[in-house]
Amino acid sequence: xxxxxxxxxxxxxxxxxxxxxxxxxxxxxxxxxxxxxxxxxxxxxxxxxxxxxxxxxxxxxxxxxxxxxxxxxxxxxxxxxxxxxxxxxxxxxxxxxxxxxxxxxxxxxxxxxxxxxxxxxxxxxxxxxxxxxxxxxxxxxxxxxxxxxxxxxxxxxxxxxxxxxxxxxxxxxxxxxxxxxxxxxxxxxxxxxxxxxxxxxxxxxxxxxxxxxxxxxxxxxxxxxxxxxxxxxxxxxxxxxxxxxxxxxxxxxxxxxxxxxxxxxxxxxxxxxxxxxxxxxxxxxxxxxxxxxxxxxxxxxxxxxxxxxxxxxxxxxxxxxxxxxxxxxxxxxxxxxxxxxxxxxxxxxxxxxxxxxxxxxxxxxxxxxxxxxxxxxxxxxxxxxxxxxxxxxxxxxxxxxxxxxxxxxxxxxxxxxxxxxxxxxxxxxxxxxxxxxxxxxxxxxxxxxxxxxxxxxxxxxxxxxxxxxxxxxxxxxxxxxxxxxxxxxxxxxxxxxxxxxxxxxxxxxxxxxxxxxxxxxxxxxxxxxxxxxxxxxxxxxxxxxxxxxxxxxxx
Amino acid sequence: xxxxxxxxxxxxxxxxxxxxxxxxxxxxxxxxxxxxxxxxxxxxxxxxxxxxxxxxxxxxxxxxxxxxxxxxxxxxxxxxxxxxxxxxxxxxxxxxxxxxxxxxxxxxxxxxxxxxxxxxxxxxxxxxxxxxxxxxxxxxxxxxxxxxxxxxxxxxxxxxxxxxxxxxxxxxxxxxxxxxxxxxxxxxxxxxxxxxxxxxxxxxxxxxxxxxxxxxxxxxxxxxxxxxxxxxxxxxxxxxxxxxxxxxxxxxxxxxxxxxxxxxxxxxxxxxxxxxxxxxxxxxx
Numbered sequence: 001x002x003x004x005x006x007x008x009x010x011x012x013x014x015x016x017x018x019x020x021x022x023x024x025x026x027x028x029x030x031x032x033x034x035x036x037x038x039x040x041x042x043x044x045x046x047x048x049x050x051x052x053x054x055x056x057x058x059x060x061x062x063x064x065x066x067x068x069x070x071x072x073x074x075x076x077x078x079x080x081x082x083x084x085x086x087x088x089x090x091x092x093x094x095x096x097x098x099x100x101x102x103x104x105x106x107x108x109x110x111x112x113x114x115x116x117x118x119x120x121x122x123x124x125x126x127x128x129x130x131x132x133x134x135x136x137x138x139x140x141x142x143x144x145x146x147x148x149x150x151x152x153x154x155x156x157x158x159x160x161x162x163x164x165x166x167x168x169x170x171x172x173x174x175x176x177x178x179x180x181x182x183x184x185x186x187x188x189x190x191x192x193x194x195x196x197x198x199x200x201x202x203x204x205x206x207x208x209x210x211x212x213x214x215x216x217x218x219x220x221x222x223x224x225x226x227x228x229x230x231x232x233x234x235x236x237x238x239x240x241x242x243x244x245x246x247x248x249x250x251x252x253x254x255x256x257x258x259x260x261x262x263x264x265x266x267x268x269x270x271x272x273x274x275x276x277x278x279x280x281x282x283x284x285x286x287x288x289x290x291x292x293x294x295x296x297x298x299x300x301x302x303x304x305x306x307x308x309x310x311x312x313x314x315x316x317x318x319x320x321x322x323x324x325x326x327x328x329x330x331x332x333x334x335x336x337x338x339x340x341x342x343x344x345x346x347x348x349x350x351x352x353x354x355x356x357x358x359x360x361x362x363x364x365x366x367x368x369x370x371x372x373x374x375x376x377x378x379x380x381x382x383x384x385x386x387x388x389x390x391x392x393x394x395x396x397x398x399x400x401x402x403x404x405x406x407x408x409x410x411x412x413x414x415x416x417x418x419x420x421x422x423x424x425x426x427x428x429x430x431x432x433x434x435x436x437x438x439x440x441x442x443x444x445x446x447x448x449x450x451x452x453x454x455x456x457x458x459x460x461x462x463x464x465x466x467x468x469x470x471x472x473x474x475x476x477x478x479x480x481x482x483x484x485x486x487x488x489x490x491x492x493x494x495x496x497x498x499x500x501x502x503x504x505x506x507x508x509x510x511x512x513x514x515x516x517x518x519x520x521x522x523x524x525x526x527x528x529x530x531x532x533x534x535x536x537x538x539x540x541x542x543x544x545x546x547x548x549x550x551x552x553x554x555x
Numbered sequence: 556x557x558x559x560x561x562x563x564x565x566x567x568x569x570x571x572x573x574x575x576x577x578x579x580x581x582x583x584x585x586x587x588x589x590x591x592x593x594x595x596x597x598x599x600x601x602x603x604x605x606x607x608x609x610x611x612x613x614x615x616x617x618x619x620x621x622x623x624x625x626x627x628x629x630x631x632x633x634x635x636x637x638x639x640x641x642x643x644x645x646x647x648x649x650x651x652x653x654x655x656x657x658x659x660x661x662x663x664x665x666x667x668x669x670x671x672x673x674x675x676x677x678x679x680x681x682x683x684x685x686x687x688x689x690x691x692x693x694x695x696x697x698x699x700x701x702x703x704x705x706x707x708x709x710x711x712x713x714x715x716x717x718x719x720x721x722x723x724x725x726x727x728x729x730x731x732x733x734x735x736x737x738x739x740x741x742x743x744x745x746x747x748x749x750x751x752x753x754x755x756x757x758x759x760x761x762x763x764x765x766x767x768x769x770x771x772x773x774x775x776x777x778x779x780x781x782x783x784x785x786x787x788x789x790x791x792x793x794x795x796x797x798x799x800x801x802x803x804x805x806x807x808x809x810x811x812x813x814x815x816x817x818x819x820x821x822x823x824x825x826x827x828x829x830x831x832x833x834x835x836x837x838x839x840x
Contacts, residue, residue: 181839195832199822200635202627219835221814224825226634231660235627238620242631245618246598246639247823250631268621359836361829393823394616394632395639398595402610402617405603414569414611414619 001055002132002170003062005079006124007048008071010041017069017121018049019353020146021128025053026182026355027138029175033058033462035352035539038292040207046074055173059319060462061352062541066170067131069124070095088169090127092120103127105165111158116151119158126162133172136163181356185349185459188320188356189279190215192327194223195359197366199248202228202239207291208347209253209281233261237278241265245274245403247393249331253279256298257288263305266340270310272403273381273389273428275334275341277327282346284537293537294347296458296510299519302342303488309425311337311432314488316344316458318443320354322485325363332367333438337388337431344487346510348539349459379410383423387430432489439491442484444498447472450480452549453502455495455528457484457516459539460508466542467508471549479549487516490523499526508532508545563587563594564614570605575726575752579673580612582729583644586736587615598639600629602649605680606673606752609644623653630666630809636821637667637810640740647674647749651687651707658709662716665744666809671736672709672747673726675754676761683757693760710801711789713747714782719806720746721785723798725770726753727763731798738800744808751796766796773799780804 006021008014018034026032030053039045050061065083070076070091080089080099088101092108105127107120122143129136139159140152147155183191190212193201203213217227226243230236233254240250254262259280269276280302284295302314313333317323327343334341369391378399382389389410392401402412407424409415443461446468456464461483471479480502482494499505507517507528512535517528532548534540563584570576587597599610603622610617616639620628625643633641643650650658650672661668677695678684684695685702688709692701713721720742724732732750739746751770753763777799779785785802810816815825 179840181836183839187839191832191835194827194835197827199825200631202631223831224815224822224827226813226815226822228631228634228664230627231656234624235657235660238624238627239631241620242600242618242628243635243822245628246632246635248635250635264621265624272618272620358840361832361836393636394598395596395636398593400595400614400616402619404611404617404619405621406619412617414608 001052001058002066003050003052003064004067004069004128005048005050005065006069007046007075007079009044010039010047011043012071013118013121014047014049014071016146017125018051020142021125022051022182022353023142024125024129024134024138025051026180027142027178028134028172029178030054031056031058031175031177031355032182033061033352033354035061035348037538040291046078048075048079055175059465060542061539062543064543069128088131090124103131103166105162107162110161114154114158116154119155122155122158123162126159127166130163130166130168132170133168136160177355179358181358182353183320183356184211184351184353185317185320185323185345186211186281186351187215188323189317189327189343189345191359192324193251193331194219194225195324195361195364196328196331197249198225198251198331200226200240200243200250201252202230202236203253204230204233204236204258206255206258208283208350209255209258209279211350212253212279212281233258234265237262237265241269241274241276244276245272245394247396249335251277251279253281255281255283256285256301259298259302259305267306267308267310268405269340270306270312270428271308271405273338274403275338277330277334277341277343279343279345281350282344284535290537292347294510294539295535295537296346296460297512297515297535298344299457299487299511299515302344303519310428311339311435312488313337313339313341313435314344315341316485316487317349318458318461318483318485319349320356321359323349324359326485328364332365333435335369336367337435338391339431344458346459380412381408381410381424381427383410383427386434387427388434436489439486439489441491441494442482444480444482444494446480447478448480449501450478451502452477452479452504452506453498454479454481454506454508455516455520456481456508457487460510463540463542463545464508467545467549470542470546474546475550475553477553484516487519490519492524495520495524495526504529506530506532506549508540510540511535561588561591561593565612568612569608571756573755574605575675575754576606576609576673578726578729579671579732579750579752580609582732582736583609583671584613586733586740589733590737590740592640596638596640598632598641600625600632600641600643602645602654604646604649606644606646607649623649624657625649626654626657626661626670629668630661630664633666633668634809634816634822636823637816638821641668642740643668643670645672647672647676647688647709648678648686651709655687659712659716662713662718662745664809665719665806667743668745669739669742670745670747672749673752674709674749675752675758677754677758679754679757690760708789708792709747709749711786714785714789714802718747718802719744719804720800721802722746722748722800723751723796724748725751725766725798727767728770728798731772735800742803744806769794769796770798771795773797773801
């Protein structure tokens, strides 16, 4: 497995270079995982991407580098300490670098001579391919998808020059992933939404959720989806509710700050029993926090957001495949139980690219509410044994559907009756009983008879998985992990089984207060023995988890 | 509840006896019946407030949502199923105050919905505070020295924001109100009717006789398509208050502009080809 860092100022082409390089590496058969470290600015600053690739599956990033591709001096200074002893630094001769393995190519001059300073990145792509023993077989094909036809030849020339400027330093390894997909978490989520039959998406742009709207907008006409940029998040969620009430599968997406504005309408979805999917792509808070960075600190908020009591479901996305399949499930659950379902993702998953086995659409089932015909005698909020009332779509039959934010009777008319209030509250909450039977237990990773059990949720899945592998290899103790996707309601079966053998339970979370550990304690009484918490806006890596555990053990 | 297909039943209300809302409800029922609408084809949307209870009292599909948020719900419902006749009934606090942002931006969207604002120049359900259209100096339990804020001019705002159908009516003139309501419902695009309505409980200034003394009907030769004239008329609000369709223009609707909706097939009924998803998956390979 190799790990390289490509860094420079915003606007220097780090993103484009990485996007092309990732595809080329995947085409050569590698499994690729790349994560972005971005500043909240359009030009300047310091941005970098970590690209990790191997012949085996890569579940997360690493901070131990085999190479640095530096577009500016800052990249060298900031990251050289993480370089392996024989790792390389690839850069322009204009940078001053003293290291064992510096590969200098006059990228800036060559690019100028070729007639376009922007192709410096392509020169570095050529050099990287050569350093890692790759061929140029796929360059035309991959570049043609990314650059405009008039720039194709100059870029290919630049790649070739870069390729010829260096010597191979690492052996090529044969991987089998050339035919897999390479996509970001937000792209996988969006594709899941389309597959689920999404018809209406409304949102207000907010990092790191905006790329969902961008992807969907690109497919709008062809896929028959209306994507509307709302005037604010309040409008966005109310629009989604309006479209869903009429029968269109609808979703809105945002980050924590936008979700704050949506909270009242979340309760409306619960009270009026209108299916709704809300994607909260978390970033560090509170308020505007660190706009382009990652955190898992909205858990407490989303499970209790909005006043009063109503059923809801919260699904945390673990990885790219999950982003696709669980988004589809979110739509089905929302429709089946007529509740809001919140998808919790974060910047790390949203913006990272990964190689994923092509999604299997034969696995997908769409839940459809029964389409009974009603002539007049229709009760929108009929009392039923499972709390789920039959749904009528306005305009499709002679019956009427009503939705109400006030407490209402079975017809949907406002009531202040104490008796109906209790019956209607019970009816809504009854849905949770059935929903709880459908919860998905967390994934167990590692040694079945583990002494140390990690507990995690969402996007720490990859790092935890890697940590368990490292620890079971490096330590005589046995390690395992439970990583949760369904977090609310909380499935507890595996948890109560697995903790019986564990001597230590460590929660790993990207927040400062251990919100998930608190939730587990509240729901089960289980108390974690220690916590690994990271809240600097950067995702924890597998080796960082392992290192921390070994350090604690050594004390 | 069983109803004959063209009849919109009304039911018992929670409004004060003598409230202007009764007349508005009656005129709405009459307008829909005269337009030959079936109750199941109509979706009545509202926010919160006394006016916002209107959908509860008329047999049709109804959505009573959040304070100020009727417009986003209504436009999205219309986007999802354009066969529905979507009508918003809400007060001026809901429409211009809490929902002011949606008021401005949905004019820009121009989704084909109808917006009836029951404008009594007071917050009635919360018992008598100033509303966005209360006159300067209007004394209330909260505005004890009289409202210091300039009242909004919704007609002027709507014209300025680009609305294609802007009208004013009075609940005490049912014949004209029905005529304006019907025109507004038939208008292709967003239509606003600001309906002056006395609040008999909390507004002792803008009473029935106050309005009756001041309102006048636009003359038959008034040209609502002249925007400059319309703005002049919109500025008239005081001793003389013009009633009627103040501004009208033909504008492309959201549905006409949107490539998914312009075919005329309701979004809801557009089916997706599975091969499309297979294609999208291949795009990432």
